[in-house]
Structure formats: structure tokens, C-alpha cells
Amino acid sequence: MRIAHISDSHIAPGAFRTEVFNQIVKEINEAPFDLVVHTGDVTDSGLREAYEHAASVIKTIRKPLVILPGNHDCRNVGYELFEDYFGDLNGVRQGEDYVLIYVDSSIPDQNEGRVGSSKFTWLKNRLIEYSSKKYKIVAVHHHLIPVPKAGTERNVLFNAGDLMDLLQKYDVDLVLSGHRHYPNVINTNGMVISNAGCVSCRKVRAGDVCSYNDITVSPEEITVAIKRVRDPQGDKTSQEYRYSRSRSEIFVSEGKRLSRIVHITGTFFSDRKIFETTKYENAVKTINSLSPDVVVHCGDIVDKGIPLHYELARKYLQTIEAPIVYTPGPRDINYIGYELFPRITGGIQNFKTPLFCIHGVNSSQYDSNVGSVGRFALRNLEGAIEEQEQEMSIIFLHHNVVPLPHIREKGLLEDAGDVLRSLCDLQVDLVLTGHSSYPYATKVGNTIISNANAVSCRYVRSLYGNSFNVIDIYENLINISEIHSLWGSRRILGIWKRNSG
Amino acid sequence: MNMMKKNSLSVPVRQYTTKKLIGVPENETIQNACQKMVEFRIGSLVVCNKKVVGFFTQGDIIERVVATGLSYTEPVSKIMTRDLITADIDTPVYEVLELMQKHQIRHMLITEEAHITGLFSLKDLVDAERQFLETAISSE
Numbered sequence: 001m002r003i004a005h006i007s008d009s010h011i012a013p014g015a016f017r018t019e020v021f022n023q024i025v026k027e028i029n030e031a032p033f034d035l036v037v038h039t040g041d042v043t044d045s046g047l048r049e050a051y052e053h054a055a056s057v058i059k060t061i062r063k064p065l066v067i068l069p070g071n072h073d074c075r076n077v078g079y080e081l082f083e084d085y086f087g088d089l090n091g092v093r094q095g096e097d098y099v100l101i102y103v104d105s106s107i108p109d110q111n112e113g114r115v116g117s118s119k120f121t122w123l124k125n126r127l128i129e130y131s132s133k134k135y136k137i138v139a140v141h142h143h144l145i146p147v148p149k150a151g152t153e154r155n156v157l158f159n160a161g162d163l164m165d166l167l168q169k170y171d172v173d174l175v176l177s178g179h180r181h182y183p184n185v186i187n188t189n190g191m192v193i194s195n196a197g198c199v200s201c202r203k204v205r206a207g208d209v210c211s212y213n214d215i216t217v218s219p220e221e222i223t224v225a226i227k228r229v230r231d232p233q234g235d236k237t238s239q240e241y242r243y244s245r246s247r248s249e250i251f252v253s254e255g256k257r258l259s260r261i262v263h264i265t266g267t268f269f270s271d272r273k274i275f276e277t278t279k280y281e282n283a284v285k286t287i288n289s290l291s292p293d294v295v296v297h298c299g300d301i302v303d304k305g306i307p308l309h310y311e312l313a314r315k316y317l318q319t320i321e322a323p324i325v326y327t328p329g330p331r332d333i334n335y336i337g338y339e340l341f342p343r344i345t346g347g348i349q350n351f352k353t354p355l356f357c358i359h360g361v362n363s364s365q366y367d368s369n370v371g372s373v374g375r376f377a378l379r380n381l382e383g384a385i386e387e388q389e390q391e392m393s394i395i396f397l398h399h400n401v402v403p404l405p406h407i408r409e410k411g412l413l414e415d416a417g418d419v420l421r422s423l424c425d426l427q428v429d430l431v432l433t434g435h436s437s438y439p440y441a442t443k444v445g446n447t448i449i450s451n452a453n454a455v456s457c458r459y460v461r462s463l464y465g466n467s468f469n470v471i472d473i474y475e476n477l478i479n480i481s482e483i484h485s486l487w488g489s490r491r492i493l494g495i496w497k498r499n500s501g
Numbered sequence: 502m503n504m505m506k507k508n509s510l511s512v513p514v515r516q517y518t519t520k521k522l523i524g525v526p527e528n529e530t531i532q533n534a535c536q537k538m539v540e541f542r543i544g545s546l547v548v549c550n551k552k553v554v555g556f557f558t559q560g561d562i563i564e565r566v567v568a569t570g571l572s573y574t575e576p577v578s579k580i581m582t583r584d585l586i587t588a589d590i591d592t593p594v595y596e597v598l599e600l601m602q603k604h605q606i607r608h609m610l611i612t613e614e615a616h617i618t619g620l621f622s623l624k625d626l627v628d629a630e631r632q633f634l635e636t637a638i639s640s641e
Contacts, residue, residue: 252549
């Protein structure tokens with residue numbers, strides 16, 4: 001099946017480029033597309049005259065068409081007009097082999113998105129109902145995963161992590177989104193995410209041009225080609241991404257274990273009850289019995305950046321036998337933590353073995369929970385990764401680079417899209433993060449991402465309780481497991497083939 | 502199974518299926534296979550010869566190796582179950598549980614388009630609850 005994925009037309013005087021829209025529509029009408037999906041922001045204002053204008057322009061598309069609302073369409077209570085002009089806000093389109101479920105993620109008069117609890121349940125029920133369809137596609141205006149060239153990344157769906165988790169549990173093949181005005185295609189654990197750029201809006205980013213995504217879904221693979229339109233004469237550049245549709249894997253491990261990394265965060269050393277001593281002490285017993293090559297602490301070492309809490313940190317951390325590398329969380333540098341962190345931990349350091357280089361990155365800012373790597377630091381990091389001699393590159397930082405279940409997007413880096421794209425393009429093997437106290441592991445592109453739960457903080461978001469991650473690297477695979485702080489019980493979070501294994 | 506339970510377990514087993522299986526070749530020794538179970542802390546292994554040809558669990562090791570005195574250097578093909586009991590990935594969880602009950606097994610191989618692609622175990626279903634209880638009784 002072949003889908004033309006367009007988005008963000010912003011049909012309105014000023015923003016709309018008529019000649020580009022007409023050219024793309026001509027191309028779509030002439031090619032054998034089975035379906036056209038417009039992932040929202042059809043209009044710029046949501047006003048009645050905007051809808052009338054947009055409807056007259058959109059009807060030039062002579063293919064089966066699904067349109068969903070974006071945040072601009074819902075401005076000025078435009079969501080009440082959307083159905084009169086373009087159909088249901090939420091719905092299902094199905095063919096013999098496929099189902100497309102589309103969801104309205106807009107919040108009136110806000111740029112941010114949300115799939116609220118009732119709609120989330122509706123979506124889950126549709127995924128159950130159409131579970132046996134060969135190709136499962138979900139469309140939603142707001143992007144699920146940070147998009148590069150987005151400037152400050154603050155408009156991701158509030159519950160993007162929950163949505164990603166749900167869609168992956170039901171083996172959704174393809175997710176279609178827009179919103180960010182920059183095309184991006186990425187594979188997360190076998191689910192392909194297609195973000196379309198602007199089909200006809202002048203508000204493109206980083207000097208880009210208008211584009212649409214040409215998607216082919218077959219039993220073996222999903223192909224997404226970003227088709228850019230440079231001018232009305234059709235001077236185009238196309239980028240193509242191909243992904244295998246196979247999601248299940250059997251791992252017949254033949255090689256021995258090469259290395260073991262323990263990944264912890266959220267020790268929260270404190271004189272308050274927020275720090276749970278027994279959990280920390282038991283976790284250390286387990287960590288020492290696992291004999292890791294290195295322990296990576298992704299921050300929130302102390303409750304507050306004050307001398308008393310850092311003295312407790314010094315006392316407790318010396319009970320871990322393996323070498324430890326640290327990056328600070330926001331708590332670690334508040335008050336006078338910015339002075340104490342390097343004194344007690346030695347500062348952010350890299351760790352090298354013949355197999356890998358672990359690069360420490362600071363993402364925390366003084367007196368702010370918002371994370372940022374920054375353009376300057378990202379460029380330095382890219383250089384360091386390219387220059388390293390070891391075959392595996394590993395990055396660790398405090399803030400999340402992808403949305404996690406049960407967490408609103410607040411834990412994300414404000415430049416997460418650029419950081420994620422850069423690390424994926426550089427084929428970084430592992431990214432370790434620590435914000436949000438939720439154990440999680442996933443793969444984005446060829447990069448495995450591990451987030452650790454708080455090891456000994458009273459406040460956790462995981463039903464499983466406090467834990468830390470252990471990462472075992474074999475000749476041909478990487479296995480990430482979560483280990484319960486108190487009891488030492490173990491649960492596999494994910495197994496993947498190694499890039500260079 | 503009462504209606505309430507049936508409703509809450511009516512979702513496809515897909516949601517609880519582990520789609521990444523750990524396997525050994527047919528000629529792997531029983532001891533090496535057991536070491537793999539210990540390394541990954543898992544209770545079962547699939548046996549592969551290009552595709553899945555067999556399956557065995559910790560229980561099978563006790564029953565067919567330890568209790569009978571079979572040498573640990575024998576290949577896993579000697580102890581694996583060849584008649585595989587499977588369920589399609591879109592089967593409701595309660596139907597899979599009924600099948601497991603009928604066959605008295607705690608692991609079910611899951612198929613998609615007639616190929617074995619995953620594993621469902623009772624442990625997956627109760628893990629969350631078990632760890633939640635562990636946390637509850639450990640409150641300091």
C-alpha cells in the first residue's frame with residue numbers, strides 16, 4: 001500500500017504557498033497512491049472563512065483522503081467547525097489489509113498536545129478491535145518523538161511516552177505526525193515514525209523547503225521517502241528510509257559476555273526520609289555481587305546540593321566497589337551543589353575500556369528542571385565520538401532524550417530533537433539517562449536508550465518499586481535488565497543485536 | 502472463569518507477549534543451555550534449527566535431567582519438547598490461560614502468521630503484582 005503523508009498546509013493568506021501545494025497535489029494525483037493522510041493544521045486560524053478557503057483548496061486532492069485536526073485548526077474553537085468541512089475528529093479507516101486509526105491531539109488554544117484518558121481508552125479499544133490487521137497505522141498531529149531543527153522542544157504530546165508504549169504493545173507499524181514543520185523519519189523498536197514537514201506553509205525551519213512523505217508499506221518492509229519541492233518547476237531532493245517490518249527476534253547468543261555496566265540514578269542521599277537507606281544498602285550488595293566494570297550514575301545523587309547531603313554521598317558511595325562515573329541532575333547543582341559536585345565526585349568524567357568509551361554529558365542547569373545539552377556542547381560531543389578509538393560509544397546524561405511512560409514531557413531536554421538525531425546519525429550504541437524515576441529501555445534507530453529508575457528515593461513512578469539497570473554486552477547482543485533495589489529480583493527490559501557485534 | 506475476570510483478560514495476548522526469544526541450537530549441551538538460563542535469569546529456552554524446533558523449561562531440566570540422572574553433556578535435543586503447544590498472537594488472554602491450564606504448562610509459545618514469534622509466561626502477568634507486594638512489605 002502506498003500513502004502520501006502531508007501535513008501543516010496552513011492554508012491562509014500570507015503563510016500558504018499555492019504554487020507548491022498545487023505541484024504536490026498534481027504529483028499525488030498522478031501517482032498510484034492508495035491513501036492521502038493530512039496530519040493537521042490544514043488551516044492557520046480555525047476561523048470559518050479559513051475552513052471555507054481550505055475546503056476549496058483541499059478538494060483538488062483526488063484520492064481517498066483522511067484529514068485530522070491540528071492545534072491551528074482548533075484555534076478560536078475551530079474544532080466545532082472541523083467536522084462540517086473535513087469529517088470526524090477521531091476515527092478509523094480500514095481496508096482489507098490495513099487499519100488507520102486517527103486521533104485528535106489538540107488542546108483548545110494551546111500549541112501543546114494531549115491524548116486525554118477517554119480518548120486514550122478509545123484508542124486502546126480500537127487497537128484491540130483491529131489487532132489482527134496486517135498493517136496497523138496511527139495518525140496524530142503532535143509528534144511522539146523529538147524532532148530535530150525544532151528550536152526549543154516544548155510542544156511534544158504531554159503523554160507521548162504512554163502513547164508510544166501503547167502503540168508498541170499492539171505492534172503498530174507506522175505512526176504519522178506533523179506539527180514541527182520539519183520532516184523526520186525514525187524507527188523505534190520496529191515502529192516507524194513518519195513526521196511530515198510543511199506541505200505548503202512558508203514557515204519552514206533551518207532554511208528547509210516544503211515537502212511530503214511518500215510511504216510504501218509491504219509485508220517485508222516500510223519505506224518512507226521525504227520528497228522535498230524546491231520550486232514550481234520540480235527541483236526536488238529526496239531522502240529515503242527503509243525498515244524491515246520484522247519485530248520478533250530469536251537471540252541465539254554464541255559469544256561470551258564482554259562487559260557489564262551498572263546504570264543507577266536517584267540515590268537522593270539526604271537526612272530526610274526521602275532517602276531509603278535499606279534500599280540503597282541492599283542495592284549496593286547486589287551491585288558488588290554483579291562485579292560490573294563500571295557504575296554510571298546519571299544524577300540526582302543528593303536530595304539538595306548542600307554540604308550535609310554531599311557528606312552523606314561521600315560516605316555511602318564509597319561502599320560501591322567498582323569505579324563510578326557521574327553526571328549531575330538539577331538537584332546536585334542547586335544551592336552550592338555546583339561547587340560540591342566536582343569536589344565529591346571528581347566532576348563529569350569519561351570512562352574508557354578497550355571495548356567502549358563512555359562520554360559524560362552535563363544536561364542540568366542551575367535552579368532549573370529543564371534540561372539542555374546546548375549547541376556548543378553537542379558539537380564538542382560529536383567531535384569526541386568521531387575521534388574515539390573504541391568500537392562502542394556510550395553517552396550518559398541526566399535528562400531524557402525520548403518521552404517515557406507515566407511522565408509528562410517536562411523531563412525532556414529542550415534540545416532533545418537535535419541531540420537524538422545527532423546520536424542516532426553517529427550510530428552511538430548506548431545512551432544512558434536518569435530523569436523521571438522510571439525504568440525503561442528502547443531502541444531508536446540503531447541507538448539503544450536506557451533510563452534508570454531511582455535506586456533509593458522514596459518517590460517512585462514505577463509499580464515495581466525502586467531499581468537500577470544492569471547492561472550486559474555480549475559479542476553479538478546487548479541485554480538490559482532492571483534489578484529491584486531491595487530484593488535483587490530481575491526483569492529484562494530489552495535485548496537487541498549489537499551494531500558491530 | 503467468571504465474567505469479570507473474562508472481561509479484564511479479554512485483550513489479545515499480544516499485549517503481554519515477549520517478542521524477543523532467547524534460544525540455543527539443537528546440539529547445545531544441557532549444561533551450556535542451563536548456563537544461558539542462569540546468565541539471563543530466564544526460566545525457558547527455545548531450541549532453534551533455522552526455525553523453532555523445540556522448547557524446554559527449568560521444570561523439564563529437573564524432571565528429565567536431574568531426576569533421571571541424564572548426563573549434562575547430552576544435547577538439548579534429547580530433553581526438549583517437540584510437540585509445541587502454541588496460540589495465535591490475537592487470542593484473548595483468558596483463552597490462552599485456559600489452554601495453559603488444560604495442558605498444565607506455565608509458558609505458551611505465541612505464533613503470528615503460523616510462525617513462532619514470541620512467548621507468554623504466567624510470570625509476565627504476575628510480575629508487576631509480585632514486585633508491588635515486595636515493595637509494600639518492605640516499607641521502612
